[in-house]
Amino acid sequence: MTRTLHKVLDRFALGLVSAAALLVLTNCSKEVSREVSEENLVGVEGEPLTGISTFSWIYARILSTACVECHNPSGMATVNYHVQLNFADRSAAYTTLLVSTVNGVTSTGTCAPLRVVVPGSPKISYLLGTLIQSYSSGNFGGVDNCTPYAGHYSTIHLSNEQKSALVGWIQSGALDN
Numbered sequence: 345m346t347r348t349l350h351k352v353l354d355r356f357a358l359g360l361v362s363a364a365a366l367l368v369l370t371n372c373s374k375e376v377s378r379e380v381s382e383e384n385l386v387g388v389e390g391e392p393l394t395g396i397s398t399f400s401w402i403y404a405r406i407l408s409t410a411c412v413e414c415h416n417p418s419g420m421a422t423v424n425y426h427v428q429l430n431f432a433d434r435s436a437a438y439t440t441l442l443v444s445t446v447n448g449v450t451s452t453g454t455c456a457p458l459r460v461v462v463p464g465s466p467k468i469s470y471l472l473g474t475l476i477q478s479y480s481s482g483n484f485g486g487v488d489n490c491t492p493y494a495g496h497y498s499t500i501h502l503s504n505e506q507k508s509a510l511v512g513w514i515q516s517g518a519l520d521n
């Protein structure tokens with residue numbers, strides 16, 4: 345009887361120890377991923393939330409809500425400024441983001457030629473320069489006097505969650521996922 349009780353207690357203790365070990369491990373891996381992401385997310389506060397850096401999320405939560413009114417075939421960005429981006433549907437959005445090059449901000453032409461999305465390279469993707477102020481230097485992508493954020497027609501205010509999703513998506517290869 346006591347032996348069985350001991351066994352049960354031993355099991356219980358072992359269970360507690362493994363649970364504690366698991367907790368420590370989980371915390372450690374959190375620590376590691378935080379370090380990695382801060383390194384990747386230059387200038388963006390907040391961590392990328394895993395699971396949302398997909399194109400589907402970005403289309404649903406950013407492009408189809410905050411951008412499509414101007415970026416569609418009959419929208420003013422297309423009609424008046426000949427911007428190739430078309431966010432009218434998900435597949436057009438993906439295609440045009442990946443093939444588009446900048447013709448010049450905008451009236452001055454100083455930012456051309458840059459690609460809007462460069463898979464794996466957030467820092468030279470014009471899209472991020474446009475949407476995230478800290479990505480927009482005075483010579484974005486090595487082009488003199490290029491300031492995409494200041495140059496965009498309307499100032500966009502995205503949440504950290506939205507910014508992180510965009511950076512994470514481009515960083516991990518800008519997949520059609």
Ligand code: HEC
Pocket residue numbers: 406407410411412413414415420421425427428429444445446447448449450451460470471474475495496497498500
């Ligand atoms: C109120 C209208 C409007 C909204 C809303 C808008 N844009 Fe724009 N966007 C423009 C116009 C006009 C241009 C072209 C002139 C310029 O660069 O300012 C442009 C240019 C761009 C460019 C540069 C492309 C090129 O070929 O020069 C990008 C990238 C871009 N927009 C992304 C976005 C994204 C992403 C959103 C949503 C988060 C958005 N825009 C929301 C009007 C808008």
